[in-house]
Structure formats: structure tokens, C-alpha cells
Amino acid sequence: MTATVPAQATPEQTRRVLRLLWRNPLGILGAVLLFIVVIAGVFAPLLAPYAPAEVHFTAPFQRPATVGFALGTDDLGRDILSRVLYGTRASLEVGALAVLFAVLIGVPLGLVAGYWRWMDAVLSRLSDVLLAFPFVIMAVGLTAINGGGLTDAAFALGIAQVPVMMRVVRAETLRLKESDFIIAARAMQVPSWRLLGEHILPNALAPIIVQATVVMPIAILGEAILSFLGLGIKPPAPSLGIMLSDAQQYLLRTPWPGIFPGVALALICLGFNLFGDALRDALDPKTSR
Numbered sequence: 001m002t003a004t005v006p007a008q009a010t011p012e013q014t015r016r017v018l019r020l021l022w023r024n025p026l027g028i029l030g031a032v033l034l035f036i037v038v039i040a041g042v043f044a045p046l047l048a049p050y051a052p053a054e055v056h057f058t059a060p061f062q063r064p065a066t067v068g069f070a071l072g073t074d075d076l077g078r079d080i081l082s083r084v085l086y087g088t089r090a091s092l093e094v095g096a097l098a099v100l101f102a103v104l105i106g107v108p109l110g111l112v113a114g115y116w117r118w119m120d121a122v123l124s125r126l127s128d129v130l131l132a133f134p135f136v137i138m139a140v141g142l143t144a145i146n147g148g149g150l151t152d153a154a155f156a157l158g159i160a161q162v163p164v165m166m167r168v169v170r171a172e173t174l175r176l177k178e179s180d181f182i183i184a185a186r187a188m189q190v191p192s193w194r195l196l197g198e199h200i201l202p203n204a205l206a207p208i209i210v211q212a213t214v215v216m217p218i219a220i221l222g223e224a225i226l227s228f229l230g231l232g233i234k235p236p237a238p239s240l241g242i243m244l245s246d247a248q249q250y251l252l253r254t255p256w257p258g259i260f261p262g263v264a265l266a267l268i269c270l271g272f273n274l275f276g277d278a279l280r281d282a283l284d285p286k287t288s289r
Helices: 011-022 025-042 080-115 117-131 135-146 150-176 180-187 192-203 205-228 240-250 256-283
Strands: none
Touching: 011 025, 011 256, 025 080, 025 256, 080 117, 080 150, 080 192, 080 205, 080 240, 080 256, 117 150, 135 150, 135 205, 150 192, 150 205, 180 192, 192 205, 205 240, 205 256, 240 256
8 A cells, every 4th residue: 555646747637738728729829929938038149130239329229120120229229129039038037047046945945834833833924024025125125235137136036936935835735734645654654854855745846837937927027127227137238127228218209119128028928927827727626627
């Protein structure tokens, strides 16, 4: 007799998830948007016609569809398409690092809080204190302390999402530890660390993955806000937030330097939100086949 259940997804479960994702038109749209965004970010050095900081002093404020400048140029004559591609790359890097920080810190804390009640009292109160601060205010404060930059912005945004990630994992741990296979494993004196690492964590991966798709667009928006305020990625490195900040004083005269990075930011977040919602529904065991 075994005290565990398979933590790995069976082929039938995998087919079920893929089938539900395929039946969701918005999920497909989100997946297509994410595919385009990832390709644009990963292959930005190959797709960009110019270096992101390359200046063309004789061609400022060129209109979109101008020969040599598909999306036009900004006030310094820098190619907007190249800067959007590299800015998308930076946004994805910050988002991925923020998710990594949130998972590496929030998941272990959530497992501990959900499994041991005495730790739950301490960690839950600590998360309440962190959640009392607005997300943007906490990210601005942490970034200002560290000095700014891509890694510092990602760390600050990831830390700001730790309480939410911790609560998601805590709730799933509380549910799983009352399952029959965990009760049987405890009766067989399986060590707690094995229960958490080999049985509870693998069975809690679905909500963790879904929460990661929620943290990603929040972190990307947070990076844009920090860069807009001058606390995120530092010029001349490209960032969608920096592009929006530079373009604001010229919006009435030449709106396209601000329109295109704004559209790129909106499409990135829309793709993650649509795909995340579809993934949540597909991974929900209550969803009909």
C-alpha cells in the first residue's frame, strides 16, 4: 500500500488541459500574443534594424512608414521599432526575474505557513504588514533603496509579490495536508520535509503556475512605472517605461513615440492575462470535460 498519489500529470490529464485550452478562443488569442511577444523579445537583436541607442540627428520625429523607419523616430532620431523590440526584451527579463524571486521566496514560506500552525501565525501577520503597503509604493521604496537598474527593479517587484504568492501556496497546503494520502503518509511516519517536497509541492504546482501568470504582467507594468519615474532601468538602456516618459512632452505634436510603446505594453499584459485565465480554467478539476 502506498501513501502517495502521482504528482506528475498523466497523459490523459495533459490532453484534457490542452483540449480545454484549445476550446477557449480568448486563451488561444492570449497564447498567440505571448508567442509574438516572446519571439520579438528573444530575437530583438536580429529583428531590430538599428541599435536601440543609435541616434540619427538628421531624422528626428520621422513619421511611421518612413523609408528606413517603420514606426518612425523619436526626438533624438532613434528608431522606435528597435527601441520597442529591445524594450519588450527588457520587460520580459524583469517579469521573469520578478516571478523567479516571488516563487523562490513565496513558495517555501507558503508551504511552511500552511503545514505548521505556529509558523502560520508569524508568517501570516508578516504578510498582512507587507500587504498593507500598496504594491507600487513598496516597489518604489525598495528600488530607491537599492539604486535602480534591471535586476534591482525585478527584485523589488518580486519581493512585493511574495505575500500574494505565499498566501496562494498556504491555502493549497492547508487543503492538501488534510487529504487522505497525506494523512496516511503521516501515519506511516514519513518525514515532514518529504511530505512538503515530494507530495504537497508537486500537487500544488497548478495554482503556483497560474499565479505566476498573474505576477508576470503585474511585474511588467511595475517595471514600466518605475522606469517612467526614473527608478527602474537606466537610460540609455531601452525600456517601454522610459520611452513613455521621454514621449510625454511631445504627445500633442508627435504622438507616435508614445503610442507604440504603450500599445506594446498593453498587448504584453493582455496576452498574459488572457492566457492565464484560460490556463486557470483548464487546470481547474471542476471544469467540465
